[in-house]
Amino acid sequence: MAVKAKASKMNKKELYNVKLCQLLDQYSQVLIVASDNVGSNQLQNIRKGLRGDSIVLMGKNTMMKRSIKLHSDKTGNKAYLNLLPLLVGNVGLIFTKGDLKEVSEEVAKYKVGAPARVGLVAPIDVIVPPGNTGLDPSQTSFFQVLNIPTKINKGTVEIITPVELIRKGEKVGSSEAALLAKLGIRPFSYGLVVLSVYDNGSVFSPEVLDLTEDDLIEKFAIGVSMVTALSLAISYPTLASAPHMFANAYKNALAIALATEYSFPQAEKVKEYLKDPSKFAVAAPVSAGEAAAPAAACAAEEEKKEEPAEESDDDMGFSLFD
Template sequence: MPQSRAERKASYFERIITYFEKFDKVLVIGVDNVGSNQLQKLRQALRKDCEVLMGKNTMIRKALKSHLSKNPALEKLLPHLVGNVGFIFTNGDLKQVREKIAENRVPAAAKAGTFAQCDVVIPAGPTGMEPTMTSFFQALNIPTKINKGQIEIQSDVTLLKEGQRVGNSEQTLLQKLNIKPFKYGAVIHVIYENGVIYEPKVLDIGEEEISQVTKEGIHNIAAVSLAIGYPTQASVPYTIISSLKNLFAVSLVSDYTMPQAVQLKDLLDNPDALAQMVVNVLPTGGASVGTGGASKQEEKQEQPQEEEEDEDLGLGLFD
């Protein structure tokens, strides 16, 4: 026996609430210009890890409001229930879900009254259209010529700019040229995860970027803490290092000795050992450079002696 309208409505409400309790991540998607066949293929692609839910915004809004007492965070979704939207529920990887949504986009012809998703360029070359259509191209300011009994476009022409409204003439021309310039599919508007709403571009942030931003934040906190003299967990390591440096300095200029400073004091008391340690630390290239410098100094010292010998020889000849 088929369900009554009230029973179907109650079942739909229950399904919405069940999904919000079962899944932690919800994608609010726009499905403008998406046909039922394309939407069915999207359901099949996401069937393993996701649930796709469509419906009237008024019914979805009413179902969410009835559940606000148990989950107040759902109120954040209400402003986004505008237009032709739906939900994708998942506990899986959001990047993988986004990739599957992108794979579901299909080429589509331009429709009059819609806005261009991108620049539409008509390539130069033969069109296969009869010369009687020349006036049609002239109305669109497209340079043409007749070649071998058909219209040929002389150069690439930008027919539509991104965001420009598609007119009847543009639609007709693109249809005659069999050009499908746009791609339609589900578009992610926002993502709801554990009570937080964020934009889909957040998914493009990688772990390295997050790590770098975290490090910079910790460094900034440590700098402020040290500047105002307020200790924090971020500033404690720097405070300890600074204190150790002060202890080393006091140990070096006084008779007080601490185990950590014994080796350093021995090196300062023994310049030869310190020099040997420096030589061991320097790379091989540095040693060769130093040797080269020494040889150059020896050459400079030898040059004046040669000049003095030349001068002696010169004076001997004229005596």
């Protein structure tokens, strides 16, 4: 029986080795994920959600490292060896041909709420909100131990102010776990967490997947400005600094031409301007108000000319009393 069990175990290892090697040949993109506190049912749902372009492979780190080393030696592809330092802790591999960002977002969807168990390291801060707890006054001892201010309202315990019960990185104590259980609070959520990304031999942080085109353009512009500043400081010509160097050289040559009798075609216009700036003066446009005043004056004069002269009484040949 022992021999059969050993043979069966060796057979499983060999099958696992063959499967991992096949995946390394078929896929060039791998997500290394942490699987702490992830149950079998949850993992099965993740496999279903990624079915198509992605395959989730879990296993012991020693088995994965052994298979990767053997496959690297067999194929001569040393890029696979970059995966070895990443296989630390409770991790798994997601082989994919799809978009890395979309796969990472799909994995993040399958998080399940979990209670705060005693001794567990809190991944986030746990804050108990104020309000009625629904607990009877006999349960106030839990709140007193944890220094949570409460009052009795309508026969139940009510928390007065929000309280930071557990801080991130701290271990959950028995009192905290019991109180959260009584309140029905499941503060933590667990799922596969992407730790690193492997793409054709390159390994990078998953934060890179969140970069947009605007972020890349901004980072590129910052890099170009730094190269330009360094090139100008040490007078080393580059594609980034050459335009600025030519502009500075033209300014220096122009300054010399203005200070001496030496001249060149590009400096002639500047010299001519300095001799007689009035040649380059441009007539300022007349404003609407200024143009309207002369026009009104001309119109008034025309009206005066068009008015008929009044006939005098003397022209009639007799006076008013004749």
